[in-house]
Amino acid sequence: MIRITDLPSDKSISHRALIFASLLPGRRVLHGSHFGEDVLSTIRCFKAFGVAITVHDTEIIVESRGWQQFVEPREALDAGNSGTTARLLMGICAALPFKVTISGDASLSKRPMRRVAEPLILMGADITLSNDGCLPAVILGQKLHSIDYKLPVASAQLKSALLLAAFVGGVSIIVHEPARTRNHTELFLSTVGAEIEQVGITTWFNPQAEYQFANEYSIPGDASSAAYWVVWASLADGVILELDNVGLNPSRLSYVQVLKEMGADIVTASKNSANKTERIGSIMVRSSKLHGITVSAESIADIIDEIPILALAAGFADGETCFNAVEELRVKESNRLEAITELLKTIGVTNNIDGNDLHITGAKVWHGGIIHTYHDHRIAMCAEIAAILIDADFDIDDVNCIAVSYPNFFEHLRQINEGSRVIK
Ligand SMILES: O=C(O)C1=C[C@@H](OP(=O)(O)O)[C@@H](O)[C@H](O)C1
Ligand SMILES: C=C(OP(=O)(O)O)C(=O)O
DSSP: OEEEOOOOBOHHHHHHHHHHHHHSSEEEEEEOSOOOHHHHHHHHHHHTTTOEEEEOSSEEEEEEOOGGGOOOOSSOEEOTTOHHHHHHHHHHHTTSSSEEEEEOOTTGGGSOOHHHHHHHHHTTOEEEOOTTSOSOEEEEOOOOOOEEEEOSSOOHHHHHHHHHHHHHHTOOEEEEOSSOOOOHHHHHHHHHTOEEEEETTEEEEEOOSOOOOOSEEEOOBOHHHHHHHHHHHHHBSSOEEEEEEEEOOGGGOHHHHHHHHTTOEEEEEEEOOSOSSSOEEEEEEEOOOOBOOEEOGGGTGGGTTTHHHHHHHHTTSBSEEEEOOOGGGGGSSSOHHHHHHHHHHHTTOEEEEETTEEEEEOOSSOOOEEEOOTTOHHHHHHHHHHHHHSOSOEEESOOGGGGGTOTTHHHHHHHHHTSOOOBO
């Protein structure tokens, strides 16, 4: 049996833990394991507001006097490669009494920001984007007001930006999502004592006069990082894999359901942990035979980050798999729809994009080749998983980008390489 117990700290939860620990006055220790570059981007941005943040081996210490005591950043806030950092900060900055510029790297500077700016402007924010609706965003904080808003895309980042704007701005908000998305921000809001209610795809938030956040917070392992090994173990021959200390928030585990529907043998088990708000536990995987399925449009938002690795799984499954309405993949760190299509073709898997749907026919024979990752961590990890499943030569052009979300990926790859890895 192969066992992994130190997956990187969940990226989505780490961003939010840092945000709430910075916004609310106090000294807090955030316990985790490895922190990726995106999380370091959020740290860099909050330091610019005068928050003292120090990163140690497996913990981050945040000392803040609260957002009321923030100082105006002297330079642009650089969100690096992290869409979550940029978008959640846009919401926060909309309500702070400063002029703030948010910028990002070449990839982030091409991603759509109008979806966030437009509802914030409806709340009263003053935001200027580049002509094509991207970063840099120049935000002049304002007194905000309440809105009742229907999101045009199912995006947890967009929902969170609006909830955080309402939180810092001290106004209520109602947000309707087209489909359920991860609920970490809502869980944090509820933990700190905000009045927040969720029924189906509608969320109501009402501010409170005072908030409290515990002095210690444990961040679970990243369920999205776990997905690479879950798929690998499902496809490899005779493997039993246990991933421990993983976040088991149901809004992040739909990919497990998809794999189970494809025939995977996966069992999740919750355990008690120091984290009272986010579920934590283990994922046990045994190799099995996968078959193709159709993944409906409504399920896509919940598996958005796992679609590339699920698409790879489909390339090894019997028959055809179809992922419907995956257009959001075009506006991630790379155009993931094109990147995964190219990767699959390179290894011998027939697939095509029909409108916004991705059709994949499982192959019987696979081969190596030159893989372009487009500097996208998730595409690079898919390429590495393909390379350990297929006994052939691979030339993967950039794997350094993996550190964006999974700095200890290659340690785990080495651990996996010591076990069985021949596909059936
Ligand atoms: O809120 C979050 O932490 C995230 C939301 C998702 O983005 P969208 O909200 O753009 O779908 C996801 O792709 C990203 O990795 C993390
Ligand atoms: C899309 C991702 O992150 P972000 O939007 O924060 O850059 C991701 O990690 O796959």
